[in-house]
Amino acid sequence: MATFSVDTKLFSELGELLVGRDSTALVELIKNAYDADASKVEIIGRSLGDPGKGEIIIADDGVGMDAHDFEQGFLRIAGRTKTTADRRSPWFKRRYTGEKGIGRLAAHKLARTLNVVSRKWNGKKRDELSGFDAASGVKATINWDQVEKLETLADVARSNAVQVGPLPRPEIINRRAGTRLNLSRLRKAWTRDNLNAFFEEVATLTPPxxxxxxxxxxxxxxxxxxxxxxxxxxxxxxxxEISFAGELSLQELELxxxxxxxxxxxxxxxxxxxxxxxxxxxxxxxxxxxxxxxxxxxxxxxxxxxxxxxxxxxxxxxxxxxxxxxxxxxxxxxxxxxxxxxxxxxxxxxxxxxxxxxxxxxxxxxxxxxxxxxxxxxxxxxxxxxxxxxxxxxxxxxxxxxxxxxxxxxxxxxxxxxxxxxxxxxxxxxxxxxxxxxxxxxxxxxxxQARKSDRVRQQKASARSDASEPPSAFLVTSLQNEAMESLRVARSAISRGDVKTASNTLHEAEQALQSAKEVSSEAASEATMYRVLASMGLEQAAFIHEVNAIAIIAQGVAQALEAAAKSVKDQKLSRHLSAIAGEARALRERLRRNAIYLTDMTGVEGRRRRSRQDIAERLAKVLDFYQNAIKKRGIEVETNIERSLRTPPMFPAEVSAVLSNLISNAIKFAGDRGKLRATGMQQDGELVFRLENSGEAVDLRSAKKWFEPFRSSTIDIDEALGHGMGLGLTVTRSLLDEYGATIDFVKPAPHFATAIEIRIPGR
Structure with missing residues (x-):
């Protein structure tokens, strides 16, 4: 009688077609445990880098199988045991996740040998702590290589490729139900990349x-x-509950x-x-x-x-x-x-x-x-x-x-x-x-829109305020004066019985006072931070005197060493002393340069009077201050500032602080032998200053977070630049807000990783 015959190559063909990834294969075996009413399943990996010695174990506490179940279920491809009308598991009444009875092909995809030990539930009530009691069981082995050497599936029964038998009674008595699959002689060596891909895919196998x-x-x-x-x-x-152990232990997720x-x-x-x-x-x-x-x-x-x-x-x-x-x-x-x-x-x-x-x-x-x-x-x-x-x-x-x-x-x-x-x-x-x-x-x-309105307000205040007065202080005073004038007009209107005019002017006074309150609140919210910075500035001012004193000592040491070098007869020692004297003079020069810069930043003159600041000149002073760090890192600096490019009236210390914060960040992140480029120009009535650096790029989608207080991306202390507090960009934006200016990370030019741009409106 004619009938169908099935080549044993079916397993490899179906395995590749129906089970795409290694993680998918394991998921299918885990789903089998779920369908078997398991409350927990453990996946263990051992020696995964060595296919010959490696093994993967899947152990669960479900209802298990006996020899008959194994033959009619596990060994039957596309079986019907899960296609009954209700499609639910025997105890928890779970909806079956298996759909075509092909989960066992996952075992073929992962390894060449499968050993199964399963104990079947006795049908009695499940103990909530220990699980199901066992009454029978099965012990089975499948050697996939031997199966595939046979010509057709009909030949499997006459071979030793698949061995199935009842579990001995001593291994069942007083034991709990459940199934343990041992996959050995792995199909491939699991590399670190394989493991990382596996971790990524199964970390969210069940909902986090x-x-x-x-x-x-x-x-x-x-x-x-x-x-x-x-x-x-x-x-x-x-x-x-799913747990992964051994070499398949899941990595901790990020914080x-x-x-x-x-x-x-x-x-x-x-x-x-x-x-x-x-x-x-x-x-x-x-x-x-x-x-x-x-x-x-x-x-x-x-x-x-x-x-x-x-x-x-x-x-x-x-x-x-x-x-x-x-x-x-x-x-x-x-x-x-x-x-x-x-x-x-x-x-x-x-x-x-x-x-x-x-x-x-x-x-x-x-x-x-x-x-x-x-x-x-x-x-x-x-x-x-x-x-x-x-x-x-x-x-x-x-x-x-x-x-x-x-x-x-x-x-x-x-x-x-x-x-x-x-x-x-x-x-x-x-x-x-x-x-x-x-x-x-x-x-x-x-x-x-609120920030835009604030910028316009600050621009007007900057243009009208006295050269010795911060724009915000002028703005608060102006708003208070407006409110007082409105109250005077309202009082006059009330005295003559003009209720409508009084009501309108009182509303204007209320708006002016509300605006003054907002400006004052903004200043108050920054007050604590600025008090800390101010106290540091006072200490800095005192420190300048120490720097100058050390510079004088360094100069004296240099002179003494030069005199000693001339007096000794040993030429080698004389040259050595002269070299040390040169280093002392260089130290003195660095200290002097730093003292001048710090004086410029913290001195009274820096905040006495606002004036139009020459950008190129201010930038040169800042770059000179950081010259040692620039040389040490081998950074290439390019400047392209339009001739006589000047800011609107600003305090000198403010401009220096803004440029210093940006330059120090750019040097820090440009990296060794990096590049830094500063450009400045007038564009559409605004002063546009851009600073670009090589190194690590900033994600423009989330760049605004770096203007938040105490946002520092570094934890290591740079011996040349120190360790930032995460306030540099916060303070910089606050200083620029005074003049209605903007500062943003923007798309850099080719060959640069990061660009930050300042736009200051003209007077």
Whole structure:
């Protein structure tokens, strides 16, 4: 009778087709443990760099197997044991994650030999502490090399390639149920790169606590729309713990991966039963500290009956500055509590976030325009500029088999089959992210408009104030005078019964006093920091006298050594003394130069009177001060300052402080034999000064954080430049704010890594 025959090459063909990565193979074996009602499974790696000696062990405390189960289940490819109508595990009633009965091919992909020891549950009640009691068991070995030497699968039964037998009774009595798979004679040596890739992929095999746990109390002002996350569909649950040991021990994730470090929280809850979609985007405490005007938005919408809908939940955290740890960044998809690759991988952009970030520009978000009838917040033509890439998001989309039964996993276990159901999940997730982007943009627009208004205000104050008076002090006085004049006018209006004029002028007085309060508050918030700096300045002034005294001593030592060199008859000693005298003179010159610079910075003249400062001249003094550090590092310095380029009236010490902070940073980060270029010009009525350096680049997306107080990127003390306090750029921006000027990191020219640009409006 004619029949089909199957070549043993089927195993290698199916293994490569259906199990793409090593991590995918292990995930399939872990899912088998989950389907077997295990509450914990341990993955152990030993001698992974040596295929001959290496082994991988997967041990669980599930319901186990006996010889019959092993033959009818594990040895049957594409078996039907998980395709019953209910598709649930025997004890916890979990939805089966296995779909085609091919998980055992993962064992073939990883190793040449598989040894199985399994003890089967006796069917009685499970002990909550110790698990299932065993009643029978199986011991089996599969030698895949011997299997593949045979011609067809029909020949396996007559060979010793697969050996199956009952577990001896002494190994079952008083033992707990569970399965232990030992994979030996590995297919390949696991290199460090293999291990790193494995760690990256399995670190989030199950949802990390960051997204799976309830939101910390008071993280957001609104109530979470995900009071209970549905991660798995199980009728009774004791949890499922996965641990990695030996050479597969997972590396610790980077720090700062906490909900509190996010700026925004995004939550979605879509219920196919009621057809209601709920989205919440809300700023966190951290987000409100940066943009106090940020507002939450909650959408609750019943979707049309004719449209495709899938039940799912999602929680996503967003950082505007900085990125999430690589192992957590991106939005991942979880199906029955297990991650679905490749969604959320480093090079996967299933939501199109990186693509939109690379092409971002002015304009309203197009995706939101199609939902104009949903009463969404109003858009802005600048909201496209605030789009962020995958690294700024950390989140998870949660699906269960019951809620998303129409979704089908691809045969290689990576991703879902394209279709309306998955398109709906992607579209609604991106809708929520775009809503967060819109709210974020609106809040930042207000902050930017406020800063722009402040700059205009400061520019006017700078132009009108006396040369000996700081612009902010003049501004407060002016506002107070305006308020007093308004009160005088109001008093006069009241005396003649003109209530309308009195009301209007009182409103003007209130606005003037409010503005004065804001300026005073800004100054007060910086007062503590500046008192510390001022006290350091006083100590610096005293230190200058010490520097001058040491310089005089150095000069005396040099003269004494020169005299000694002339008096000795030993020529070698004479030359040696002359060389030391030269070093003493050089030391004296360095001390003198530093004393002059410090006097210029901290002396009374530096803050006595504002005047138009020659940029080239001030820059030369600063570069001279740092000449030793520049020479020591072999840094090439190029200056291109327009002739007679001058600032608006400013205090000399302010200009020196600004240039000093920028030059010291540039030298520090240019690196040995680096390059530094300073350019200055008049452009559109503004003085534009740009400083560029080689070395490490600054990410322009998060560059604003370096202007925050105590933000220092270095922990080592530079012997030439010292160790910064993280206040240099903060103080620099504050000094420039006085004159309505701006300072920003900008895109550098070719051959440079970082560029910072100052724009000071003309008088």
């Amino acid at each position: 606590a960051l997204v799976a746990k309830p939101l910390p109390r008071n993280l957001i002002a609104d109530q979470s729309v995900l009071s209970e996350l549905k991660i798995r569909d199980a009728r009774r649950e004791a949890g499922f 700062a991966a906490t909900p509190e470090s996010a700026h925004w929280v995004i939550e979605l809850d879509c219920d196919a039963g009621t057809r209601v979609l709920t989205i919440l985007v809300s700023p966190t405490k951290t987000g409100l500290a940066e943009t106090p005007n940020a507002e939450p938005f909650k959408l609750r919408r019943k979707l049309p009956a004719a449209s495709t809908i899938v039940s799912f939940q999602a929680r996503i955290f967003q950082r505007h500055y900085g990125t999430w740890p690589k192992a957590l960044s991106g939005v991942r998809v979880y199906y029955e509590g297990f991650r679905v690759l490749p969604y959320g991988d480093t090079h996967d952009d299933w939501l199109g976030l990186d693509q939109d970030y690379r092409s971002r520009g002015k304009g309203e978000l197009g995706r939101l325009r199609q939902y104009a009838s949903w009463n969404l917040p109003a858009g802005s033509d600048r909201e496209g500029l605030v789009i962020q890439g995958n690294r700024q998001f950390c989140g998870a989309v949660f699906l269960t088999r019951n809620s998303a039964n129409d979704l089908k996993i691809l045969v290689n276990r990576e991703g879902f089959l394209p279709g309306d159901e998955f398109s709906f999940i992607r579209e609604m997730t991106r809708l929520a992210i775009d809503l967060q982007n819109r709210q974020n943009s609106a809040a930042r627009e207000e902050v930017q």
